Amino acid sequence: xxxxxxxxxxxxxxxxxxxxxxxxxxxxxxxxxxxxxxxxxxxxxxxxxxxxxxxxxxxxxxxxxxxxxxxxxxxxxxxxxxxxxxxxxxxxxxxxxxxxxxxxxxxxxxxxxxxxxxxxxxxxxxxxxxxxxxxxxxxxxxxxxxxxxxxxxxxxxxxxxxxxxxxxxxxxxxxxxxxxxxxxxxxxxxxxxxxxxxxxxxxxxxxxxxxxxxxxxxxxxxxxxxxxxxxxxxxxxxxxxxxxxxxxxxxxxxxxxxxxxxxxxxxxxxxxxxxxxxxxxxxxxxxxxxxxxxxxx
Ligand SMILES: Cc1ncc(C[n+]2csc(CCOP(=O)(O)OP(=O)(O)O)c2C)c(N)n1
Numbered sequence: 509x510x511x512x513x514x515x516x517x518x519x520x521x522x523x524x525x526x527x528x529x530x531x532x533x534x535x536x537x538x539x540x541x542x543x544x545x546x547x548x549x550x551x552x553x554x555x556x557x558x559x560x561x562x563x564x565x566x567x568x569x570x571x572x573x574x575x576x577x578x579x580x581x582x583x584x585x586x587x588x589x590x591x592x593x594x595x596x597x598x599x600x601x602x603x604x605x606x607x608x609x610x611x612x613x614x615x616x617x618x619x620x621x622x623x624x625x626x627x628x629x630x631x632x633x634x635x636x637x638x639x640x641x642x643x644x645x646x647x648x649x650x651x652x653x654x655x656x657x658x659x660x661x662x663x664x665x666x667x668x669x670x671x672x673x674x675x676x677x678x679x680x681x682x683x684x685x686x687x688x689x690x691x692x693x694x695x696x697x698x699x700x701x702x703x704x705x706x707x708x709x710x711x712x713x714x715x716x717x718x719x720x721x722x723x724x725x726x727x728x729x730x731x732x733x734x735x736x737x738x739x740x741x742x743x744x745x746x747x748x749x750x751x752x753x754x755x756x757x758x759x760x761x762x763x764x765x766x767x768x769x770x771x772x773x774x775x776x777x778x779x780x781x782x783x784x785x786x787x788x789x790x791x792x793x794x795x796x797x798x799x800x801x802x803x804x805x
Contacts, residue, residue, distance in 0.1 A: 515602025517571035519581075520564075524733035530600060531561040531733070535762045536789055537596035540796040541609040543782035547621065548613065551759040551772035553593035556664060556695040558731050559755050560585065560593055563662050563693070564601045567740040572602035575630040581659050582648045584632050586641020587666035587695065588622050589774070595619050595628075603630040606800050639672025641665060642692060646678055649687040649750075660744065661690045668700030670711045676721065682750045683722035690750040691743040692723075696730065697759040699770035718752045730755025763788065 514520065514530070522530065534557055542548035563583055564570065571577040585594050592612065599606045604618075611617025618627045622636030633644050645663035652659040669675060682690055694714070702708050711717070715725045724746045728735040736755070743751035759773065760766035763785040766777075777785065783793035 514565065514600065515572055517573070517577070519569040520566060522565045524737055527558075527562055527565055527733045527737070530565050531558050532789065534561055534593065534596045534600055536786060536791060536796050537599065537606070537609055537800065538592045539763075539777055539782040539785050539789075540793060540800055541596065541612045542592050542776045543779045543793060544610050544797065544800075545613045546776060546778070548592045548776050549589045549774050550592075550777050551699075551766065551769070551775075552587065552590040552666065552695060552697070553596075554761045554763070555697040555730070555757040555759045556585075556587075556590055556755075557593055557597075557761065558733060558757075559693050559695075559736050559753070560597050560664060562733060562736045562740060563664075564597050566737055567744070568660065568662060570601075572598070572630065575603060581662065582632060582645070582652075583662040583664075584635065584641050584644060585623075585664040586635060586644075587638060587664065587669050588635035588641075590666075590695075591619070591621060591623050594623055594631075598628075598630055604628075605803070607803055609800055610797075638666065638669040639674035642675055642678035642682070645690055645692070646682050646685070646687060649682070649690045650685055652689060653687075659689065661687075663690065663692045665692060665694050666700070667694055667696045667698060667705050667711060667714070668708065670694065670714065671705075671709045679718065679721040679723065686748055687750045688747045691740065692750065692752040694752060694754050695757055696754045697757045697768075699759050699768065699773065701770070701773045703770050715754055718754075722749055724749050724751040725754065726751060727754045728756065730757035731761055 568581040623631040
């Protein structure tokens with residue numbers, strides 16, 4: 509279970525063992541809310557889970573109860589189809605009550621399939637069209653420098669998303685303007701909606717490409733909390749150039765049955781599948797649904 513003070517304002521800097529506990533809860537939320545909605549992207553939500561948890565519960569300075577806090581760091585998820593993850597981490601961090609996760613993709617809910625800045629406080633920019641998040645991040649990074657604001661800017665992207673030309677225009681621009689306040693993190697699970705990324709349009713050697721665009725490049729196991737925390741800290745220390753973290757991950761991480769299988773890019777787990785996975789995670793679909801239904805959460 510998350511530590512009791514996880515909703516507080518500021519940079520939480522939770523240690524790796526506590527981050528692992530939070531990520532476990534986030535994975536349970538993801539499976540439960542997708543099964544409840546009968547809709548949602550299961551695979552990428554589970555693969556990017558560990559590093560997004562670390563950003564919000566360790567590295568980013570935020571105030572979940574006042575998402576527009578002027579002193580905040582900025583974070584966005586450009587591969588925004590992984591919205592079940594985005595919303596689960598946000599709810600666990602205290603942006604909104606956990607029971608709102610059950611309104612995911614419901615007509616009366618405020619959690620759209622692709623995040624909307626109009627509907628969900630804390631979502632900085634509406635997203636879903638791949639390739640745009642890094643450009644938005646650059647705007648925030650440059651504005652922060654002009655204001656002499658010490659803000660860090662985090663931008664998460666998918667590996668299939670690297671096929672978008674606009675990513676590379678943004679990469680060039682961020683390096684040109686020395687946006688060393690940007691940390692980009694790529695969910696390098698090597699699969700995408702149509703199959704292995706290398707078979708759709710190859711992006712390798714990805715680390716060399718980013719280096720050639722004048723970025724610092726860090727390569728990590730994207731499910732190892734110690735490595736994630738260390739890389740986020742190193743990215744903060746590095747100067748002159750922006751930093752990209754290539755987080756090697758597995759699509760569907762957390763439930764072996766679906767790991768590394770591209771067909772789970774957009775497939776929702778049904779309640780039976782969620783129950784099987786959740787039992788292996790020490791709970792059940794009904795039990796976790798009950799946790800999410802509690803009004804005070
Ligand atoms: C500009 C644009 N083109 C196409 C899509 C459709 N689309 C959504 S997700 C996706 C694949 C993304 O792959 P990846 O970034 O690897 O995400 P993962 O499969 O790991 O979740 C595509 C092509 C889109 N959202 N935006």
